[in-house]
Amino acid sequence: MNAIHDSFDVVVMGEILVEVATDLPFAHGVPAQLGISGDALNVAAAAAAAGAKVGLLSVLTDDELGRAIAARIAELGISTNLLTFRRGQQGVYLVHSDPHGEREFSYARSGSVGSTLGPDDVDPAVFEAAGAVVAGGIACAISTTARAAVVKAAGLAKRFVYDPNFRPRLTSVEDATAALTYLAPQTFLVTPSFPGETGALLGVSSAEEAASKLRALGAANVAVTCGAKGVQLEADGVSAWVPAVPAPALVDQTGAGDAFVGTLTARLVLGDDFPTAARYGAAASSLVVGGKGGTGFIPTFEQTRAHAAGTFVAGAVSSNA
Numbered sequence: 001m002n003a004i005h006d007s008f009d010v011v012v013m014g015e016i017l018v019e020v021a022t023d024l025p026f027a028h029g030v031p032a033q034l035g036i037s038g039d040a041l042n043v044a045a046a047a048a049a050a051g052a053k054v055g056l057l058s059v060l061t062d063d064e065l066g067r068a069i070a071a072r073i074a075e076l077g078i079s080t081n082l083l084t085f086r087r088g089q090q091g092v093y094l095v096h097s098d099p100h101g102e103r104e105f106s107y108a109r110s111g112s113v114g115s116t117l118g119p120d121d122v123d124p125a126v127f128e129a130a131g132a133v134v135a136g137g138i139a140c141a142i143s144t145t146a147r148a149a150v151v152k153a154a155g156l157a158k159r160f161v162y163d164p165n166f167r168p169r170l171t172s173v174e175d176a177t178a179a180l181t182y183l184a185p186q187t188f189l190v191t192p193s194f195p196g197e198t199g200a201l202l203g204v205s206s207a208e209e210a211a212s213k214l215r216a217l218g219a220a221n222v223a224v225t226c227g228a229k230g231v232q233l234e235a236d237g238v239s240a241w242v243p244a245v246p247a248p249a250l251v252d253q254t255g256a257g258d259a260f261v262g263t264l265t266a267r268l269v270l271g272d273d274f275p276t277a278a279r280y281g282a283a284a285s286s287l288v289v290g291g292k293g294g295t296g297f298i299p300t301f302e303q304t305r306a307h308a309a310g311t312f313v314a315g316a317v318s319s320n321a
C-alpha cells in the first residue's frame with residue numbers, strides 16, 4: 001500500500017476533456033473559450049475547494065498537452081498522484097450555452113485516451129482507503145473498460161457515490177438504466193437530476209418517487225437535484241427538501257450538477273450531516289453557473305459558506321479559469 005494514497009478524503013474517476021465553450025449556436029462557429037473540464041474534473045475541483053483531500057483517477061496523453069492538463073488539475077487543488085499518462089488522443093467536447101444558461105454538448109472523444117481507463121488502473125489500496133469514491137454514468141458510457149473500472153471501484157469503496165449523468169449522445173436509455181440498476185445496491189449515495197434523468201432512467205414523474213425507487217433498488221441515500229428549485233434528499237432514513245440558493249449571476253449551467261456532487265461528497269466525508277452538506281452543495285452549484293464552462297468559476301469554501309448563509313457579495317463572482 002502506498003502511504004501517499006492512504007488518506008484521500010475523496011477519489012473521483014472518469015475522463016478529463018478539453019472544453020470548447022461558446023454562447024453561439026454551433027452553426028455560427030467561434031468565438032469560443034477553451035477550458036479543461038469533464039464531469040470527473042468538475043466534481044474533483046468542487047470537492048477540493050470544499051476542503052477535501054482529493055485524488056483524480058484519469059488517463060491523459062503522454063505529451064505536452066497531458067502535462068499541461070495535469071498542471072491545471074494541480075492548480076485546482078487536486079492531487080495528480082492518480083493520473084496515468086498513455087499514448088493516444090485527448091477527448092474534446094463543445095458546449096453551447098443559450099442566454100438562459102441551458103447547454104448543448106457535442107463530443108469528439110470516441111477512442112480517446114481517457115476512455116482507455118480500465119480495471120487495472122483501479123488500485124484496491126487507494127480505493128478501499130478513500131473516504132468516498134465518486135464515479136458516474138459518463139465513465140460507464142465511454143467504454144467497456146471504463147465501465148468495468150467503475151464496477152471494480154464500486155466494489156472496493158467504503159462510500160460509493162454515483163451520478164447517473166445521462167448523456168443521450170454517449171449512451172442509450174437502456175444501457176444507462178442498466179448501469180444505474182446494477183450499481184444502485186452498492187451506492188452510499190445516488191444523485192440523479194429531476195426531471196430529465198429521473199424520467200428517462202427511472203420512469204417516475206416526481207423527485208420523491210425517484211428517491212423511493214432508488215432506495216428500493218438498494219441505494220443507501222439519494223439526493224435528487226431539481227435544478228434551480230432545490231434538492232430532494234432521502235438520506236439517513238429521513239426525507240428532506242433543501243431549497244436552492246438563488247444564483248447571483250447566470251452565465252452557463254455546465255458543471256452545476258458536478259459542483260453539487262463534489263461539494264456534498266466532500267462535506268459529508270468531512271463530517272457535515274446530509275442537509276448541511278446538501279445546502280453547501282446547492283450554494284456552490286449556484287455560484288458555479290456564474291462562470292463559463294465546467295471549471296470557469298469554482299468558489300472557495302468561504303464563498304460557498306457565505307452564499308449558503310445569504311451573505312455572499314455578488315460582485316465576487318469572476319472567472320478563476
Ligand SMILES: O=C(O)C(=O)C[C@H](O)[C@H](O)COP(=O)(O)O
Binds near residue numbers: 017138167253259
Ligand atoms: O458530458 C460530459 O461528458 C462532460 O463531462 C461534460 C460536462 O463537463 C459535465 O457533464 C457537466 O455536467 P453538469 O454538472 O451536469 O453540467
